[in-house]
Amino acid sequence: MGVNGAGKTTMAALLAGLYHPSSGRITVDGTDLADLDPVTWRARVCAVFRDFVRYPLTVRDHVTLGGTRTAGSIL
Structure with a gap:
C-alpha cells in the first residue's frame, strides 16, 4: 500500500511487461x-x-481472471 501517485500501478505494469522501463x-x-x-x-x-468501484467477483475469480487453466489447478 502507498499514497496516490507513488507508482504502485506503474510498477505492476512494468512487472507485467505492459510498459518498458525508460x-x-x-x-x-x-x-x-x-x-x-x-x-x-x-x-x-x-x-x-x-478502479474506484468494487468488482462483483470472488478472490478466486480475480486470481484466475484471463487464465487458461482451470481455477482448481491454480488455487
Whole structure:
C-alpha cells in the first residue's frame, strides 16, 4: 500500500511487461525481462487493475481472471 501517485500501478505494469522501463532494467531470476518471450511471460503473471468501484467477483475469480487453466489447478 502507498499514497496516490507513488507508482504502485506503474510498477505492476512494468512487472507485467505492459510498459518498458525508460532507464535501467527489470530482471527475472537474473534474466532481463526484455529478453524473455512476452507471450510466455504474460502467461505467468496477472495484473488486475482496480478502479474506484468494487468488482462483483470472488478472490478466486480475480486470481484466475484471463487464465487458461482451470481455477482448481491454480488455487
